Amino acid sequence: MTRVTIWNEFRHEREDEDAAAVYPDGIHETIADGLRNHDGGDGTGRDDATYEIRTATLDEPQHGLTDAVLEETDVLLWWGHEAHDEVSDAVAERVQERVLEGMGLVVLHSGHYSKPFKRLMGTTCSLQYREDGATERLWVVDPGHPIADGLEEYLELPRTEMYGEPFDVPEPDRLVFNSWFEGGEVFRSGCCYRRGNGRIFYFRPGHETYPIYENETVQRVLRNAVDWASPTEGAPRTFGERE
Amino acid sequence: MTRVTIWNEFRHEREDEDAAAVYPDGIHETIADGLRNHDGGDGTGRDDATYEIRTATLDEPQHGLTDAVLEETDVLLWWGHEAHDEVSDAVAERVQERVLEGMGLVVLHSGHYSKPFKRLMGTTCSLQYREDGATERLWVVDPGHPIADGLEEYLELPRTEMYGEPFDVPEPDRLVFNSWFEGGEVFRSGCCYRRGNGRIFYFRPGHETYPIYENETVQRVLRNAVDWASPTEGAPRTFGERE
Amino acid sequence: MTRVTIWNEFRHEREDEDAAAVYPDGIHETIADGLRNHDGGDGTGRDDATYEIRTATLDEPQHGLTDAVLEETDVLLWWGHEAHDEVSDAVAERVQERVLEGMGLVVLHSGHYSKPFKRLMGTTCSLQYREDGATERLWVVDPGHPIADGLEEYLELPRTEMYGEPFDVPEPDRLVFNSWFEGGEVFRSGCCYRRGNGRIFYFRPGHETYPIYENETVQRVLRNAVDWASPTEGAPRTFGERE
Amino acid sequence: MTRVTIWNEFRHEREDEDAAAVYPDGIHETIADGLRNHDGGDGTGRDDATYEIRTATLDEPQHGLTDAVLEETDVLLWWGHEAHDEVSDAVAERVQERVLEGMGLVVLHSGHYSKPFKRLMGTTCSLQYREDGATERLWVVDPGHPIADGLEEYLELPRTEMYGEPFDVPEPDRLVFNSWFEGGEVFRSGCCYRRGNGRIFYFRPGHETYPIYENETVQRVLRNAVDWASPTEGAPRTFGERE
Numbered sequence: 001m002t003r004v005t006i007w008n009e010f011r012h013e014r015e016d017e018d019a020a021a022v023y024p025d026g027i028h029e030t031i032a033d034g035l036r037n038h039d040g041g042d043g044t045g046r047d048d049a050t051y052e053i054r055t056a057t058l059d060e061p062q063h064g065l066t067d068a069v070l071e072e073t074d075v076l077l078w079w080g081h082e083a084h085d086e087v088s089d090a091v092a093e094r095v096q097e098r099v100l101e102g103m104g105l106v107v108l109h110s111g112h113y114s115k116p117f118k119r120l121m122g123t124t125c126s127l128q129y130r131e132d133g134a135t136e137r138l139w140v141v142d143p144g145h146p147i148a149d150g151l152e153e154y155l156e157l158p159r160t161e162m163y164g165e166p167f168d169v170p171e172p173d174r175l176v177f178n179s180w181f182e183g184g185e186v187f188r189s190g191c192c193y194r195r196g197n198g199r200i201f202y203f204r205p206g207h208e209t210y211p212i213y214e215n216e217t218v219q220r221v222l223r224n225a226v227d228w229a230s231p232t233e234g235a236p237r238t239f240g241e242r243e
Numbered sequence: 244m245t246r247v248t249i250w251n252e253f254r255h256e257r258e259d260e261d262a263a264a265v266y267p268d269g270i271h272e273t274i275a276d277g278l279r280n281h282d283g284g285d286g287t288g289r290d291d292a293t294y295e296i297r298t299a300t301l302d303e304p305q306h307g308l309t310d311a312v313l314e315e316t317d318v319l320l321w322w323g324h325e326a327h328d329e330v331s332d333a334v335a336e337r338v339q340e341r342v343l344e345g346m347g348l349v350v351l352h353s354g355h356y357s358k359p360f361k362r363l364m365g366t367t368c369s370l371q372y373r374e375d376g377a378t379e380r381l382w383v384v385d386p387g388h389p390i391a392d393g394l395e396e397y398l399e400l401p402r403t404e405m406y407g408e409p410f411d412v413p414e415p416d417r418l419v420f421n422s423w424f425e426g427g428e429v430f431r432s433g434c435c436y437r438r439g440n441g442r443i444f445y446f447r448p449g450h451e452t453y454p455i456y457e458n459e460t461v462q463r464v465l466r467n468a469v470d471w472a473s474p475t476e477g478a479p480r481t482f483g484e485r486e
Numbered sequence: 487m488t489r490v491t492i493w494n495e496f497r498h499e500r501e502d503e504d505a506a507a508v509y510p511d512g513i514h515e516t517i518a519d520g521l522r523n524h525d526g527g528d529g530t531g532r533d534d535a536t537y538e539i540r541t542a543t544l545d546e547p548q549h550g551l552t553d554a555v556l557e558e559t560d561v562l563l564w565w566g567h568e569a570h571d572e573v574s575d576a577v578a579e580r581v582q583e584r585v586l587e588g589m590g591l592v593v594l595h596s597g598h599y600s601k602p603f604k605r606l607m608g609t610t611c612s613l614q615y616r617e618d619g620a621t622e623r624l625w626v627v628d629p630g631h632p633i634a635d636g637l638e639e640y641l642e643l644p645r646t647e648m649y650g651e652p653f654d655v656p657e658p659d660r661l662v663f664n665s666w667f668e669g670g671e672v673f674r675s676g677c678c679y680r681r682g683n684g685r686i687f688y689f690r691p692g693h694e695t696y697p698i699y700e701n702e703t704v705q706r707v708l709r710n711a712v713d714w715a716s717p718t719e720g721a722p723r724t725f726g727e728r729e
Numbered sequence: 730m731t732r733v734t735i736w737n738e739f740r741h742e743r744e745d746e747d748a749a750a751v752y753p754d755g756i757h758e759t760i761a762d763g764l765r766n767h768d769g770g771d772g773t774g775r776d777d778a779t780y781e782i783r784t785a786t787l788d789e790p791q792h793g794l795t796d797a798v799l800e801e802t803d804v805l806l807w808w809g810h811e812a813h814d815e816v817s818d819a820v821a822e823r824v825q826e827r828v829l830e831g832m833g834l835v836v837l838h839s840g841h842y843s844k845p846f847k848r849l850m851g852t853t854c855s856l857q858y859r860e861d862g863a864t865e866r867l868w869v870v871d872p873g874h875p876i877a878d879g880l881e882e883y884l885e886l887p888r889t890e891m892y893g894e895p896f897d898v899p900e901p902d903r904l905v906f907n908s909w910f911e912g913g914e915v916f917r918s919g920c921c922y923r924r925g926n927g928r929i930f931y932f933r934p935g936h937e938t939y940p941i942y943e944n945e946t947v948q949r950v951l952r953n954a955v956d957w958a959s960p961t962e963g964a965p966r967t968f969g970e971r972e
Contacts, residue, residue, distance in 0.1 A: 044476075096608070100609055100610055100654065102387055119605075119608060120608040121608055122582070122605060122606040122607055122608040122681055123586055123681050123682050124586055124682065124725070126725035126726075127725060128724065128725060128726060128727070128728040129726075129727060129728065130727065130728045130729070137913060137915075139893070139894045139895075139914070139915050140478040140894070140895065141894045141895055141896070141915075141917065142437075142895070142900075143440060143477045143478040143479060143480045143895050144345055144437065144439065144440025144441065144474070144475070144477045144480075145475075145477065146475040146476075146477075148477055148478040149475055149476040149477060149478070150476055150478075151478040152478065152479065153478060153479050153481055153895075162728070164728055164868070165868045165869070165870045165907060166723060166724075166725070166868075166869065166870055166871070166872055166882075167870070168586065168682055168723075168725070170656065170679075170680070170681060171659065171680065171871075171902075171903060171904070173416065173417075173657070173900075174416075174437070174900060175900070175904075175917075178894060178907065178915045178917070179915070180909060180910075180913055180914060180915045181909075184866060184909055185728070185868070185909060186866075186868050186870075186907045186908070186909045186915050188870065188904075188907070193656075194385075194387070194417070194656070194657065195608055195609055195656060196387065196609050196610065196654055197386060197387025198387065231387070232387070232388075232389040232392055233287075233389075233392040233393055234386045234387045234388065234389075234391055234392060235383040235386040235391040235392070235393075235394040235395065235396060236386060236395065236396050237386045237387075237652060237654075238396055238614065238652075239610070239612035239613060239614060239652070239654070240612075240614060240615075241614070241615060241616065242614040242615065242616045242648070242650055242671070243616070339851070343852055343853055343897065362848075362851060363851040364851055365825070365848060365849040365850055365851040365924055366829055366924055366925050367829055367925065367968070369968035369969075370968060371967065371968060371969060371970070371971040372969075372970060372971065373970065373971045373972070380670060380672075382650070382651045382652075382671070382672050383651070383652065384651045384652055384653070384672075384674065385652070385657075386652050396652075405971070407625070407971055408625045408626070408627045408664060409625075409626065409627055409628070409629050409639075409966060409967075409968070410627070411829065411925055411966075411968070413899065413922075413923070413924060414628075414659075414660060414661070414902065414923065416657075416900065417657060418657070418661075418674075421651060421664065421672045421674070422672065423666060423667075423670055423671060423672045424666075427623060427666055428625070428666060428971070429623075429625050429627075429664045429665065429666045429672050431627070431661075431664070436899075437899070437900065438851055438852055438899060439852050439853065439897055480895060480897075481857065481895075482853070482855035482856060482857060482895070482897070483855075483857060483858075484857070484858060484859065485857040485858065485859045485891070485893055485914070486859070530962075588873055626964040628923075629926060629963045629964040629965060629966045630831055630923070630925065630926025630927065630960070630961070630963045630966075631961075631963065632961040632962075632963075634963055634964040635961055635962040635963060635964070636962055636964070637964040638964065638965065639964060639965050639967055659902065659903075660902075660923070680871075680873070680903070682873065683872060683873025684873065717873070718873070718874075718875040718878055719773075719875075719878040719879055720872045720873045720874065720875075720877055720878060721869040721872040721877040721878070721879075721880040721881065721882060722872060722881065722882050723872045723873075724882055
């Protein structure tokens with residue numbers, strides 16, 4: 001049983017017709033459906049009891065991320081875009097601390113500019129972009145990685161926003177996906193990091209007006225990423241003065 | 244069920260009284276006992292069915308590592324010391340190929356100079372050493388790593404051989420243990436690598452005349468390492484001409 | 487010509503007799519002397535024109551780190567200990583930004599807890615410590631690294647403070663030094679990172695009441711580190727919307 | 730003064746009309762011309778005395794790579810394609826040993842399958858390819874790296890062979906270039922490694938029938954790579970029994 005919290009800014013879907021049309025209940029609910037769409041019986045061993053899912057959104061008190069919620073979260077997914085600045089520093093710091101203690105973090109698409117991700121990376125997390133609805137092909141460059149389990153040699157998204165290099169993040173511990181864009185760009189689109197005891201996965205796909213999270217392969221990647229990011233028991237993390 | 248093959252040179256124990264006294268049935272059998280000593284009921288979920296164990300030794304035909312055996316091996320453990328050169332290049336290459344296809348490899352102690360490890364690292368794998376039976380303390384430097392599951396902040400071996408830096412290996416993907424030696428040296432004693440689809444863990448402790456593999460914490464590390472090194476499903480590994 | 491700014495908190499030396507006795511003009515001046523002690527004629531090509539040195543301290547306006555000063559700094563060295571919290575967030579952010587643009591940063595000893603270093607690492611940067619004045623031996627684990635130029639196989643400090651693992655930093659890109667401590671601990675004491683366009687080197691030795699920065703080998707390491715951390719020309723760092 | 734040896738298989742250019750038309754004196758001579766085309770006066774400080782260049786080819790005794798030649802080489806460039814198997818194991822091993830001692834190695838294009846590179850990487854170094862003469866765009870993903878000095882945000886080659894992922898090499902220490910191909914593929918096309926004391930750079934561009942090495946930006950990359958790969962003084966590399 002992995003306790004998953006899906007965090008969504010949840011503004012576009014309430015303010016913008018196009019976003020509401022694609023994600024009527026919010027991006028978080030579509031992501032949750034994807035985790036529940038667990039390909040039972042395919043040998044992965046996932047079933048209805050694999051994930052205990054809750055959601056949280058920006059406009060809830062403390063953005064839905066109280067100490068208690070984070071304490072009970074094994075893996076946090078994060079989608080945000082237009083209101084990164086409205087996330088309080090206190091909550092961003094709390095998320096960062098929980099990751100360092102071992103909570104997994106899966107950062108999606110425009111979440112590259114979220115406060116928790118920027119705090120954990122230490123860099124600007126800047127990139128280039130173009131909203132042109134062209135094709136992206138995510139090549140699996142690390143076919144032995146568990147996040148690539150069950151995938152083909154690439155995953156194609158027919159219409160998406162382009163993200164291009166340079167992507168100002170630390171060199172990933174492992175690069176799982178490397179994206180080709182129709183318009184001539186490339187992007188390191190699946191990046192694994194360890195920080196403190198926590199595992200972090202940045203996954204590029206996802207946009208408020210393209211139905212990316214309904215794609216079954218994207219859903220499989222998210223399930224794989226949640227499993228990969230789940231904390232293990234580990235050893236004591238003891239700091240301070242020593243006798 | 245993880246299919247484990249424990250490979251041992253198995254010469255010291257047949258030729259040398261001191262080694263025979265510590266490991267009368269061979270180092271491989273003591274390592275096998277350690278895997279079977281699975282702390283059932285401690286929450287790790289390991290039980291008698293977790294590992295399917297076989298052993299192989301240098302003096303068997305093809306050193307016991309036929310294509311069939313390797314094909315049925317998820318994780319290979321390797322202990323060798325005085326007869327590295329007697330391992331045939333064909334078998335060393337076969338082991339290397341299987342690792343690149345996804346088989347896990349756990350290399351123990353003097354196995355740093357084994358043909359498969361040197362082929363996979365690409366370096367001399369040289370180090371400094373002193374056989375003085377002094378104390379080693381392996382500090383956990385990556386307390387969130389699954390290979391450290393269930394350990395204390397360090398693991399102490401009261402009498403062992405010293406290995407010192409520089410250790411001529413590629414920078415590890417993750418360093419799990421960092422050793423302190425009573426005589427004044429340090430050593431990166433638990434090193435994780437990915438090569439191709441395979442996971443490789445080098446673990447320093449182990450010696451033919453010190454009963455290192457009877458230490459219960461060492462046994463726990465080996466179980467953790469076997470679990471960590473087990474292959475996952477992954478994605479296709481397709482090479483060659485593309486249409 | 488490398489433009490170096492040495493930043494020092496400069497409080498211990500004005501408030502504490504023991505610190506004043508060791509560093510009467512402040513730690514920054516001793517570090518500056520070490521850079522000037524350039525072993526001219528030893529083949530390294532360093533001479534009096536190699537470094538243009540300035541210093542800056544906490545109690546100056548903007549801690550001496552105005553935009554103009556940082557703009558004219560190729561490499562910044564940082565020593566702080568008891569007043570990390572008094573460094574303004576604005577200056578810490580400015581330092582971080584300049585590193586990402588390419589300025590080198592050499593973080594010394596207790597600077598592991600400084601705001602700029604913690605912001606750049608994204609982790610707690612915590613560790614264990616003991617102020618016992620015992621021996622540290624820094625082993626060179628990467629003998630081909632330019633920061634190790636001209637060193638022996640290890641560098642010994644007869645009396646120092648102990649820092650022990652776990653050290654909660656991201657896995658270093660390269661580990662240059664690995665420390666042994668008389669009291670039984672180890673520490674990754676020379677860690678290289680790249681963040682954005684900037685090079686960062688964390689170097690453990692240094693303490694307000696031990697004359698560490700008068701040690702000629704330590705001085706050599708600092709010169710090597712400054713040279714290594716100096717920015718290169720690079721390529722454009724273009725972000726944002728793309729046509 | 731950096732002592733550079735350019736190794737070329739030198740078969741295509743003598744056997745194949747198309748290759749002879751592009752590289753009448755052999756690929757090695759065009760590469761040598763590129764090093765000599767040093768943009769003097771552009772602020773890089775390179776001039777006619779920067780590189781001492783020699784060449785060596787497969788059909789010379791010992792392939793032109795005697796102990797003496799390698800001993801006097803700071804950086805070796807390697808181009809090979811159709812006759813990798815004719816390189817003797819002894820010479821391949823000698824090259825590997827020299828790299829571990831500190832000699833730089835720049836591996837070009839189809840050299841990914843050369844014996845020295847495969848020995849140093851430990852992997853198959855396999856990839857996908859298609860000889861379709863379509864466009865490649867090499868994006869600079871690490872704009873602060875010295876190998877990117879003086880480049881624009883990308884380097885475009887209008888007609889080249891495609892190399893696609895997965896590229897079965899260890900995760901690079903630093904990825905400098907990431908390639909986009911017109912036909913829909915991506916490739917990690919500029920990969921930095923350290924092995925032993927040596928620096929290794931794999932650079933994808935180059936083909937026997939496209940005039941890649943006449944491209945001035947490619948030439949600049951090669952000069953940058955040679956400078957980056959040059960050995961530094963370092964510290965002793967002492968192995969074996971320790972008192």
